[in-house]
Amino acid sequence: MSLDRxxxxxxxxxQLIKSTTKKSVRVVDVRKTxxxxxxxxxxxxxxxxxxxxxxxxxEIVVSLFANVGIDDNIHVVVYDDTFGALAAxxxxxxxxxxxxxxxxxxxxxxxxxxxxxxxxxKKRVYKKTKHSLKINNxxxxxxxxxxxxxxxxxxxxxDSRERLNYLDHHIPRAINIPWKTFAGENSILRSSEELKxxxxxxxxxxxxxxxxxxxxxxxxxxxxxxxxxxxxxxxxKLYVKSLREWKSxxxxxxxxxxxxxxxxxxx
Numbered sequence: 001m002s003l004d005r006x007x008x009x010x011x012x013x014x015q016l017i018k019s020t021t022k023k024s025v026r027v028v029d030v031r032k033t034x035x036x037x038x039x040x041x042x043x044x045x046x047x048x049x050x051x052x053x054x055x056x057x058x059e060i061v062v063s064l065f066a067n068v069g070i071d072d073n074i075h076v077v078v079y080d081d082t083f084g085a086l087a088a089x090x091x092x093x094x095x096x097x098x099x100x101x102x103x104x105x106x107x108x109x110x111x112x113x114x115x116x117x118x119x120x121x122k123k124r125v126y127k128k129t130k131h132s133l134k135i136n137n138x139x140x141x142x143x144x145x146x147x148x149x150x151x152x153x154x155x156x157x158x159d160s161r162e163r164l165n166y167l168d169h170h171i172p173r174a175i176n177i178p179w180k181t182f183a184g185e186n187s188i189l190r191s192s193e194e195l196k197x198x199x200x201x202x203x204x205x206x207x208x209x210x211x212x213x214x215x216x217x218x219x220x221x222x223x224x225x226x227x228x229x230x231x232x233x234x235x236x237k238l239y240v241k242s243l244r245e246w247k248s249x250x251x252x253x254x255x256x257x258x259x260x261x262x263x264x265x266x267x
Contacts, residue, residue, distance in 0.1 A: 007075055009230050010106045010189060013117055016041070016077055026070050026126070028078045030090045031109065039119040041079065041105075041112060045069075045126060049086045052093055053217055062097055062133050069126025072099065079105035079112075084188025085179065088222035092238055098134030104226060106187045139225075141211045141237040143245055146171065155209045160224035161243075169253040171213065171246055177202050179220040182227030189223070195231035206233050213239035213246075 011019070019025045020043045027044040029036050036046040045068045055061045070076060076094055080086035087104050094102045105112075113119060149155045157174040159166045166176040181198060184190040190198070204210065210228055214220035218240040228236045247253065 006101055007103050009103060009226055010187075011077060011103045012106050013112060013115065016105055017117070019075070019077070022075075024073065025075045025077065026068070027105075028068075028070075028076055028090065029109070030078060030080050030086045031082075035081070037121065037123070039113075039121055041109065042118055042120045043124060044079075045124045047090065049080075049090055049219075052090055058097065058135065059133065061093060062131050065094065065097075065099070066131040067128050069129050070099075071129040071131050073101065075101040075103070077103045077105055079107075079109060081109040082219075083108060083179075083183060083223070084226075085219040085223045087188070088226050089217065089219045092139070092218070092222050092225060092240075095139055096136055098132065098136055104188065106189070108188065111186065139237055141213075141239040143239075143241065143249060143251070145237075146211060146213070146239050146246070147251060149211075154207070155211065156204060157239075158204075158210050158212045158221075158224060158228075159243075160212055160214050160221045165215070167256045169255050171243065172252060172254045174213075175202070177224065179214070179223050182224055189227050189230055192230050192232070195227055199228065199231045199233070204233075206231075208233075209235040209237065211237045211239055213242040216242055216244040218242055 020027060027041055029040045029044040029046050030049045032048055033046055047064055047068065051064055052061060078087040078091045084104060091102045091104055146157065157171055159170045159174040159176045160179045162178050163176060182189055182195065210233060212221035212224045218238050221238055221242060225236055225238045
């Protein structure tokens with residue numbers, strides 16, 4: 001089951017501005033280092049997604065956060081400039097190591113700038129601290145778990161890639177809800193009520209366990225993961241290594257023959 005949350009999944013810019021006056025909040029920019037250096041949200045520190053993905057062990061991942069002053073009690077707010085997908089992947093990683101206080105900024109960095117909010121170029125440095133490691137396996141789906149349970153016994157496998165990619169090939173028995181379905185017009189995710197209606201219209205029940213995956217490293221499916229949580233689903237897992245691992249291990253895929261190429265991202 002997903003973690004009990006002390007803070008909301010999504011916070012808006014004004015909430016973030018108000019909260020950054022507190023020492024108990026850390027804003028995390030997951031864009032590339034050079035992008036961070038060109039300008040970032042005030043008080044934000046840089047933890048590029050690549051550093052998280054390329055870490056050789058989960059202990060190194062924990063140290064990435066501890067080294068910038070994130071301990072177990074810090075409220076972390078993550079943002080990116082890639083419609084929330086990179087931020088979602090890092091936020092999920094925090095949850096996976098047992099960090100319960102994490103939120104996503106509801107807009108991208110470009111939207112932040114276009115709305116006239118302040119930015120800075122000052123590189124922020126915080127005192128190194130300690131962070132515990134309490135792995136939350138309840139939100140992770142491994143390849144063996146997916147292979148043994150996808151599509152059966154109340155479990156649903158959700159492919160969050162674009163519709164045409166899904167039609168071409170996907171993990172057997174997976175359904176398709178493209179990541180764009182979850183995205184809002186001016187926010188990385190739609191409102192909770194919109195998401196509830198949209199997901200329900202796709203035939204999913206909030207009593208089911210849903211496993212999300214995408215093409216490679218769990219970014220698009222990470223956004224779907226948080227979209228489902230925001231829609232009220234509580235039993236959601238992320239198949240982090242996604243279709244890339246599935247195919248590299250020789251597991252079969254299936255396509256949709258004679259498909260109707262309608263746009264599933266539309267209502």
